[in-house]
Amino acid sequence: MIEATGLHKRYGATVAVHDLSFEVRPGRVTGFLGPNGAGKSTTIRLMLDLDAGGGRTLYGGRPYRELRHPTREVGTLLDAKAFHPTRKARNHLRMLAAATGVPDARVDEVLAMVGLESVAKKQPQGFSLGMGQRLGLAAALLGDPHTLILDEPANGLDPQGINWLRGFLQDFAASGRSVFVSSHLLAEMALMADHLVVIGKGRTIANESVADFVANSSRSAVLVQSPRIDELATLLRAEGAGVERVDNTAIAVSGADRASVGELAYAHQIVLHELTDRAATLEEAFLEATTEAEQFVATAATPRPKRATADGAPEHPEHAEHAEHPAHLERTR
Missing domain, CATH: 3.40.50.300 (P-loop containing nucleotide triphosphate hydrolases)
Structure with missing residues (x-):
C-alpha cells in the first residue's frame, strides 16, 4: 500500500x-x-x-x-x-x-x-x-x-x-x-x-x-414525470429538495433520493409516470468540483465581424473568401 x-x-x-x-x-x-x-x-x-x-x-x-x-x-x-x-x-x-x-x-x-x-x-x-x-x-x-x-x-x-x-x-x-x-x-x-x-x-x-x-454531484438527480408535476414540485421544494424543470410534465430533483420522492407522491396520491435515477457523468462531477480550482481559463470565441462593401452592405462570405485570394480572381477572369 x-x-x-x-x-x-x-x-x-x-x-x-x-x-x-x-x-x-x-x-x-x-x-x-x-x-x-x-x-x-x-x-x-x-x-x-x-x-x-x-x-x-x-x-x-x-x-x-x-x-x-x-x-x-x-x-x-x-x-x-x-x-x-x-x-x-x-x-x-x-x-x-x-x-x-x-x-x-x-x-x-x-x-x-x-x-x-x-x-x-x-x-x-x-x-x-x-x-x-x-x-x-x-x-x-x-x-x-x-x-x-x-x-x-x-x-x-x-x-x-x-x-x-x-x-x-x-x-x-x-x-x-x-x-x-x-x-x-x-x-x-x-x-x-x-x-x-x-x-x-x-x-x-x-x-x-x-x-x-x-x-455527491449536484448534477445527479431523480427524474420524475407526472400529470400533476407542478403540485409535486411544490411539495418537494417545501421538503428542501432542489427542483429543475425538464419539460411540462417532468422535473429533475436533487437533494432527495428516489424512495423519498416516491413516498411523498404516494402520500398525496400523485400518480407518477416515471421515477428514475439520473447519475452525473464523471466529467460533470469533475467540472463541478474543480470550478474554483481551474487555473487556465479561456474566453469564449467570438464571431468575426463581417466586412462591409463599398456601399456599406455586409460582404457575402463567398465574396470575402475570394477577396482574400487574388489568384482565384485572376483564374476566373
Missing part, C-alpha cells in the same frame, strides 16, 4: 502542493485527477523522492529511497519519451534490466505484454506517442513490481490501445497489486478507476470512490 502524508511543495511564493494525504490500496485502480496546473506531476515526483519538499510517502511502510530494489517494487511511467532515440527498443529494455538485476528473458515478456514484439528491433525515434507509451509501460513492468505509478499513460493511444490499457491495469490491480494513475481522459477514468484522488491548486478536493464522487 502507498501512504502519502502531508505532501508539500513550494516554488518561491507559489505553493504547488499543499498538505496532500491519501492512500493507494492494493486490489484497486486509484485515479489521480485535477485541472492543468493542479500539481499532479509535482505530487508524483514528491512521492518518488524526485523533488525536494515536505511530507513523506511510504511503500509497504518504507520510503522510496530505502527500497532495496525499487524497480522491482514500484514501476513508474512519467515520460513517454524517456529513452535514447537511436537505441533499439529491445536494447533499451535490456540496458534497464541489466542495471536493475532483472533477467534478460523478462525483456521479451514485457514486450509481448505491451504488444511491441514486432518493433522490438526498431529505433524508438520513429515511434508514435502511443508506441512510446507502450515502451514506457514495458520499462515500468520490467521488475514485476507490486505497484504502478503512471502519469498520463493513455496519452497518444488509439481507442484499441486505451481499451487494452484499461483491461491490463484492472487485471493488474485484481491480482492484489496497486495502481495509481493520472489522466485527463475522464470518460476512460470512469470505466477504469475504483477510487479517486482529486486535487486543485495543490489541495485535496476529493478522496473517495468513483461512485461516491459522482453521487
